[in-house]
Amino acid sequence: MRNLPDGKDILDPTLYAGTRRPREEATTLPHWVYTDHTWFEREMATMFRPAWHFAGLASSIPQPGDFRTLRLLDEPLLVVRGDDDQVRVFRNSCRHRGSLVVEEPSGNCRGLRCPYHSWTYSLEGVLKHAPGLDGHRREELAGLGRNLVQVPSGIREGLVFVHLGDPATAPTLDAYLGNYLSTVAVPHQTAQMVAVHEREYVLDSNWKLYVEVDMETLHTQHIHRGSIGEQPVTTPHAEGHWIGVHHASEHTPALHPGERHTGFPHTKGLTGAAEHGAHFSILLPGFFLVTAQDVMWWIHKIPDSATRTRVRVGYSFPGSTVDRPDFDDVYPRYAKRLDQVVEEDDWITEHQQQGLNASPPGCYVPEEHVVHRLDNWILDQVLGDRDAVHD
Ligand code: FES
Ligand SMILES: [Fe+2]
Known part of the structure; x- marks a missing residue:
């Protein structure tokens, strides 16, 4: 429901002046900020996309090949520990035609295989095998960046964080x-x-x-x-x-x-x-x-x-x-x-x-x-x- 004063833009700051006042005199946020789609889209663009988000504990994937999957901001993600012991976060989306690569919430694997046409990726996200393509074309695809898309991530004090916005402005x-x-x-x-x-x-x-x-x-x-x-x-x-x-x-x-x-x-x-x-x-x-x-x-x-x-x-x-x-x-x-x-x-x-x-x-x-x-x-x-x- 949207019940703005007539003719007002939902992003007009004067609508929120009451919340800006010192706490003793302040009024709470108007109800439409909890229901309105335009406001919500603005929150996604200004708060959730530019933010770093928690994606689990590093201790949950202690061994090479251990992985977790999750959805953040409606994006499927895959958190996996590589053979080099590095934790990486990928978009859990196949570079062939976009299927989920890994479906299980957690587990251990030696490589990442898409169930649709069995394209396979290493634990580091590198395309290794692409059925239906001859070797030449596969190399060409690898050269064109058909590896899994890696998402910026970092571990601090055992907490894994990811960033899903524009890396250039993060x-x-x-x-x-x-x-x-x-x-x-x-x-x-x-x-x-x-x-x-x-x-x-x-x-x-x-x-x-x-x-x-x-x-x-x-x-x-x-x-x-x-x-x-x-x-x-x-x-x-x-x-x-x-x-x-x-x-x-x-x-x-x-x-x-x-x-x-x-x-x-x-x-x-x-x-x-x-x-x-x-x-x-x-x-x-x-x-x-x-x-x-x-x-x-x-x-x-x-x-x-x-x-x-x-x-x-x-x-x-x-x-x-x-x-x-x-x-x-x-x-x-x-x-x-x-x-x-x-x-x-x-x-x-x-x-x-x-x-x-x-x-x-x-x-x-x-x-x-x-x-x-x-x-x-x-x-x-x-x-x-x-x-x-x-x-
Ligand atoms: S969509 Fe993944 S192999 Fe075809
Ligand atoms: Fe509570």
Whole structure:
């Protein structure tokens, strides 16, 4: 639904002046930014295409030939470790006539074979065999670049990132991350993490509703009354394209309040704020990562459309924890609590979406000040040069 004032362009900055005001006086983003296709396309062009996106843990593909497939921004991708031990990301699309090359979500292989006409590629993406073409033509095709198309990627502290926009204008990965690594990834030892559970599903809600709920603590005592309770936070200084909060506690946030003393020991080597609490951070636009003393989990939001969001959830622990003899006995308590909280947030974002159409602007209370910052970052990206007003 689109309910703009008569004659207004949806990108007219004056429509968003209320959100630009100081938090105490600000009004929330107009409802159409959660439903409108034109606005959504602009978000894709200004936020999602220029961004670096999380594509999994390097520890999930430890051996040459190990691979993972995923879809990001509606593009099929293949993450594979080559014989040279390098992790590469390719478009999972055959250079003959575009079929998916690999269908399985994960596995190990010695080469990559398209099921349609059996063109085969090495683990490094080089075309090796092309049935139907004689040797001469095959060499010609190789010369013309019929290898799998490689996507810019990088690994930092065990996290694999990809870029799906124009490489000519892409920020470097390190510029994009800013102090995310030194504040979140390094102190929390993300390189040690091993994924023990991953799943993906689609919600009928706009992606922003889900990142907004991640960044406010007002709802935890209501939506997560039994699973989290109150969770006061502070806001660390963020440079680069991320925002986050820190919850100080000597106990894990990943177990039910009555069970927090029954978890795994803290990860060895944690430093600074990581030793005394958990960071809840969003690598913008949509990668929500929680790094606690004993566990790391993510809820990655990838929009399919203005009102549909693909959600990729993952739970991970240090390798030394996964190797513990009691891992299978203790882990179910984490899984139960983490699943419950994800379901509660899934529910409220779909519920909120249903109430948005034609609603007048709302407000931001003190516990929602990071949501106010987040919404202003979104306006910065979408409106760009059109908007000279910043608070
Ligand atoms: S489309 Fe892949 S071999 Fe023909
Ligand atoms: Fe929540």
